[in-house]
Amino acid sequence: MAAHEVDSGRRIDDARRLAESGELEAAAAIFADLVADEDGADRAQAAVGLAVVLEQRGDLAGARAAARTALATGHPEYAAQAACHLARGFEKEDLTDQARAAWQAVIGLGTPAYLPAAHMALARIAAEQGDDAEAEAALRAVLATRDPRVGSHAAQRLAEHLLSEGEPGQAADVLLEALDLPDVADPGRLRVLLGMAHLDMACGEFAAAAESAGDPDGAALAIELLARTLPLRGRDADAEAVWAYGLDHPDEDLSEQVRLRLHRTDPAVVPEA
Numbered sequence: 001m002a003a004h005e006v007d008s009g010r011r012i013d014d015a016r017r018l019a020e021s022g023e024l025e026a027a028a029a030i031f032a033d034l035v036a037d038e039d040g041a042d043r044a045q046a047a048v049g050l051a052v053v054l055e056q057r058g059d060l061a062g063a064r065a066a067a068r069t070a071l072a073t074g075h076p077e078y079a080a081q082a083a084c085h086l087a088r089g090f091e092k093e094d095l096t097d098q099a100r101a102a103w104q105a106v107i108g109l110g111t112p113a114y115l116p117a118a119h120m121a122l123a124r125i126a127a128e129q130g131d132d133a134e135a136e137a138a139l140r141a142v143l144a145t146r147d148p149r150v151g152s153h154a155a156q157r158l159a160e161h162l163l164s165e166g167e168p169g170q171a172a173d174v175l176l177e178a179l180d181l182p183d184v185a186d187p188g189r190l191r192v193l194l195g196m197a198h199l200d201m202a203c204g205e206f207a208a209a210a211e212s213a214g215d216p217d218g219a220a221l222a223i224e225l226l227a228r229t230l231p232l233r234g235r236d237a238d239a240e241a242v243w244a245y246g247l248d249h250p251d252e253d254l255s256e257q258v259r260l261r262l263h264r265t266d267p268a269v270v271p272e273a
Helices: 003-020 024-035 043-056 060-071 078-092 096-109 112-127 133-142 152-163 168-179 189-213 216-233 234-246 251-263
Strands: none
Touching: 003 024, 003 043, 024 043, 024 060, 043 060, 043 078, 060 078, 078 096, 078 112, 096 112, 112 133, 112 152, 133 152, 133 168, 152 168, 152 189, 168 189, 189 216, 189 234, 216 234, 216 251, 234 251
């Protein structure tokens, strides 16, 4: 390693120590001097340090200029840090378009460690703007990074959205993909959502069976199962409508079976069709 590179690294360490001890002006001076050297091996790192210190001093314009300098280097680590710094600052000021562009710059750099947060931020921005399709695409991109923590959070949000849109099968697929991540975070919550997805799929199958003609016994069983499952999803009114559908059915055999199933003493035991 060349002597000037060793010296540069030491000066960065000195600047960090100064910043940590509250001597922001002295730290900024060192970082700025290193940034001025366009051929310096540590220019990108120094520019990120300068951006942080200037922001702490309240110089937002200077901080952003330093961050853009780091970003322009294309360094896989420090350019990505700079883009994240810019994006978070823009979000704090509700500068949505600028924040989105900065997060997209993070993705453009392709540094794996920063991709989950960037895609998640884009999903959040899209959701806040009511762009469900863009939010869904960004959440799927998070999951594709296979990050165990952020991926879990993305899967939960995506599954909840899909369930609300009446797509339990897709929600289940998302949750199973997340549960397949090594050391995935919050697996219990993922499994609860998976159970909800399966309940919704079951309701769809019960509804289809209840409407099928030619099998009063099977239809009555399907009506009961549907009516007893819907309240588990908070759909009490729908359950009452299902019971009413069965009780008022023109097939007298079916309606009588539904009446017996509704009033039997042990609803936990489902009689055979």
